[in-house]
Amino acid sequence: MTPLADGEPLVRWSWIGDHTDELTTLTLHHLKLALLPILFGLIIAIPLGIMCVRWRWLYPPTLGIANIFYGLPSLALFMLFIPYFGIGSGGQADFTIILPLTLFSLSVLVPNVVDGLRSVPDPVRQAATAMGFGTLRRLVQVELPIAVPVVIAGARVAAVASISLVSVGVLIGNGGLGQLFIDGYSRDFTTPIIVSCVLIVVLALVSDGVLVTAQRLLTPWARTRRSNG
Amino acid sequence: MNLVDQINQAWNWLTTSAHWSGADGIPHRLLEHLGYSVLALAIAALIALPLGALIGHTGRGGFVVVSFANLARAVPTLGLLLLVVTITSIGLTPVIIPLIALAMPPILVNTFEGIRGVDADIKDAAKGMGMRGPGVLMKAEIPIAMPLILLGLRTAAIQVVATATIAAYAGIGGLGRYIVDGLSRKDYPSVVGGSVLVVLLAVAVQLLFIGIRRTFVSQGLRGSSRTS
Numbered sequence: 001m002t003p004l005a006d007g008e009p010l011v012r013w014s015w016i017g018d019h020t021d022e023l024t025t026l027t028l029h030h031l032k033l034a035l036l037p038i039l040f041g042l043i044i045a046i047p048l049g050i051m052c053v054r055w056r057w058l059y060p061p062t063l064g065i066a067n068i069f070y071g072l073p074s075l076a077l078f079m080l081f082i083p084y085f086g087i088g089s090g091g092q093a094d095f096t097i098i099l100p101l102t103l104f105s106l107s108v109l110v111p112n113v114v115d116g117l118r119s120v121p122d123p124v125r126q127a128a129t130a131m132g133f134g135t136l137r138r139l140v141q142v143e144l145p146i147a148v149p150v151v152i153a154g155a156r157v158a159a160v161a162s163i164s165l166v167s168v169g170v171l172i173g174n175g176g177l178g179q180l181f182i183d184g185y186s187r188d189f190t191t192p193i194i195v196s197c198v199l200i201v202v203l204a205l206v207s208d209g210v211l212v213t214a215q216r217l218l219t220p221w222a223r224t225r226r227s228n229g
Numbered sequence: 230m231n232l233v234d235q236i237n238q239a240w241n242w243l244t245t246s247a248h249w250s251g252a253d254g255i256p257h258r259l260l261e262h263l264g265y266s267v268l269a270l271a272i273a274a275l276i277a278l279p280l281g282a283l284i285g286h287t288g289r290g291g292f293v294v295v296s297f298a299n300l301a302r303a304v305p306t307l308g309l310l311l312l313v314v315t316i317t318s319i320g321l322t323p324v325i326i327p328l329i330a331l332a333m334p335p336i337l338v339n340t341f342e343g344i345r346g347v348d349a350d351i352k353d354a355a356k357g358m359g360m361r362g363p364g365v366l367m368k369a370e371i372p373i374a375m376p377l378i379l380l381g382l383r384t385a386a387i388q389v390v391a392t393a394t395i396a397a398y399a400g401i402g403g404l405g406r407y408i409v410d411g412l413s414r415k416d417y418p419s420v421v422g423g424s425v426l427v428v429l430l431a432v433a434v435q436l437l438f439i440g441i442r443r444t445f446v447s448q449g450l451r452g453s454s455r456t457s
Contacts, residue, residue, distance in 0.1 A: 010316075067435065068428075068432070070387070072391065072428055072431065073391035073392065073394055073424065073427050073428070073431070074391075075394060075408060075424070076391075076394075076408070076423075076424030076425075076427055076428060079408070079420050079421060079424055080235070080421075080424075083235070160299070160302055160303050161302070163303060164302070164303050164304065164305045164306070165305075167305040167307055167308060168305075168306075168307055170307070171307075171409075171412065172412070178305065178307065178308065181305075181307060181308045181311045182311070184311065184312075184315065185311040185314065185315055188315055189315075190312060190315050190316060193308055193311055193312045193315065194312065196305075196308060197304060197305060197308040197309065197312065200303065200304070200305050200308070201300065201303045201304055204300075204302075204303030205300070205303070208299075
């Protein structure tokens with residue numbers, strides 16, 4: 001039994017041309033819902049990670065809480081925020097999606113910031129101190145730059161997950177490109193579902209590429225070392 | 230409504246005896262949920278474990294497979310489910326296929342990375358003791374890679390258990406029923422109660438994997454995999 005009407009192709013190409021405006025709007029909104037959480041996540045995770053490295057006792061409980069957020073179904077996490085920011089798309093209701101995804105990104109970002117800072121070799125730290133760097137200057141100019149690759153590796157995982165998870169928000173009326181899932185599903189029309197899935201994968205690929213580029217720009221020494229042999 | 234009210238509502242919903250019996254009762258829905266999760270995870274593991282071990286052991290095709298797996302992580306599970314429902318019909322297939330797609334990448338990538346990361350000296354030693362390829366893989370590489378392999382399985386299991394809520398959209402029950410029905414009826418306690426059950430299940434999976442780790446990871450390796 002197939003609900004697809006006879007002769008209806010999986011993808012009706014003309015639909016894409018007829019809906020470019022809608023697709024552009026949804027794509028931009030999708031990016032906002034998916035990437036603001038990564039930005040907020042980094043803003044919180046970097047100081048939190050620094051504190052966890054400085055005060056070791058802080059890390060196990062932080063990691064435990066982060067692991068719980070990681071295990072939560074995204075839909076359940078969205079539910080938790082409905083009473084505060086409401087349902088729907090745009091304005092304040094966007095935070096019903098953005099805040100849970102921020103918590104989710106923290107579960108990946110905080111461990112990576114901590115691992116990144118811990119990967120700084122002791123001799124490097126000692127050399128910086130010997131050169132007269134204070135704690136803060138050493139942190140900003142030596143330790144954080146060395147941690148960049150590990151932090152960005154976490155941001156890549158978080159960004160791809162976030163871009164994919166935003167679409168679940170459609171179940172509470174705000175899913176960016178996920179809106180098209182329900183649109184297609186309710187009309188037995190596969191084109192919008194396939195188009196939005198493909199666009200979501202493309203967005204993930206592009207964001208991943210941007211983060212890889214950012215890493216190369218932030219760690220110029222990694223390239224020099226490679227070219228020197 | 231604040232967090233305390235949410236907790237109260239969820240507690241009242243969970244402790245209402247009517248919610249614990251019949252086809253829409255918690256035990257029945259929990260079993261459905263577990264059934265789909267275990268089935269999807271088993272199929273994903275049957276494909277991804279040997280494949281990951283093979284490419285990790287031979288070192289061939291690793292880049293392609295890992296890139297493809299990372300790409301697959303970006304595919305939205307809900308979209309895949311609704312697509313398969315639209316093409317076929319409601320039932321088990323549309324639920325299992327997206328869940329398998331969700332579970333395979335972490336199992337595959339972690340198995341591959343675990344086996345590829347085994348120290349070359351150890352592999353040489355195993356060969357020096359007279360082991361052939363399969364012996365090296367089974368007796369040296371897999372036991373050493375076990376912490377990472379289990380981490381991949383755990384990640385996959387948690388994601389599958391959390392995501393199996395979408396089974397409700399394919400009309401075959403599971404704990405997602407409470408969330409989906411609750412949303413459409415504006416029955417908020419049912420939504421929160423259902424979410425709490427899924428969260429508890431995810432926590433149970435975490436605990437289960439701590440136990441599995443104790444049993445299946447060689448004593449000499451325990452505690453060392455997380456420190457890097």
